[in-house]
Amino acid sequence: MVTPVTFKKSAEVTEETCREAGMTIAELLGRVGGKWTIFVIIMLSEGPRRFSELKRDIEGISQKVLTSTLRDLEKDGFVTRKVTPSIPPRVDYALTELGQDLRGPLMALSSWAVVNRNRVAAAREAFEARQTEEPAKIAYFR
Amino acid sequence: MVTPVTFKKSAEVTEETCREAGMTIAELLGRVGGKWTIFVIIMLSEGPRRFSELKRDIEGISQKVLTSTLRDLEKDGFVTRKVTPSIPPRVDYALTELGQDLRGPLMALSSWAVVNRNRVAAAREAFEARQTEEPAKIAYFR
DNA sequence: CAGCATCCTTCACGATACTG
DNA sequence: CAGTATCGTGAAGGATGCTG
Secondary structure, three states, X not given: OEEEEEXXXXXXXXXXXXHHOOOHHHHHHHHHOOOOHHHHHHHHHOOXXXXXXXXXXXXXXXXXXHHHHHHHHHHOOOEEEXXXXXXXXXXXXXXXXXXXXXXXXXXXXXXXXXXXHHHHHXXXXXXHHHXXXXXXXXXXXX | OEEEEEEEHHHOOOHHHHHHOOOHHHHHHHHHOOOOHHHHHHHHHXXXXXXXXXXXXXXXXXXXXXXXXXXXXXXXXXXXXXXXXXXXXXXXXXEOHHHHHHHHHHHHXXXXXXXXXXXXXXXXXXXXXXXXXXXXXXXXXX
16 A cells, blocks of 8 residues: 655755745754654654653653653644643643644655665665775875 | 655554664654755755865855765765865765655655745744733633 | 753854864 | 864753642
């Protein structure tokens, strides 16, 4: 099974459109490139979650970072924050329509990472090997 | 015109596959999320470039950062580095096949950023507005 | 429970100077 | 030209303690 993802050619990214778009792309990558952002989005892709659920299921994240990550995503309109003023309080987070829309290209990139992990790993080993040997350099002048 | 991009469902990214993939996705986003990485990839998408060309055309980047960005991309196998030991020296950078492959999902995400920039901007303004007002809070208890 | 406040460490990025 | 070396800075992330 194949999930098709399309995007308009008119939105093609070149050196030209890059200047025109200003820092838009870098901004998005900066946001999405946060250490934990992608995991939060993946979690919320499966449905709304409470703060404590996210905290528990995303192993290793601190509550401070989770809070700021969610706040940033809220600012950009990717998630909603619904407070239920009970005791104890309850806060539910969910993806907005904008957040859902982002999933397509983001998951495409994630899938690429998973599918091509071996190629990257191989490239890293090859690079390491190149650095370790370094044979013909001094010998060249003898 | 529409450029279709497809990816296998088998590479779907869920909470499960996320653990299984370890930090792969976060690693890629970390690399690609570097402040200048995307611009370097976009430049090289149009063909091989010399170091000085990249330095000149990517406004604002320092040579130190450009060097390390290119070195990182080389380590992961996204670009090649070809040295011509002339005087003055000449170094050409180009995308590898792996780097070319990455362009698809990366440009899809970039296009999304360009197309949806207004929605994000609107969301930010709405968020700001929400913070500025903050009316029903004390009044609620009177 | 869901945070905010505070302090601390690390590191990406930047500016500058020097070199084969 | 294409780097390396060094120093400085701010922002991101993390640990801990306190609170409505």
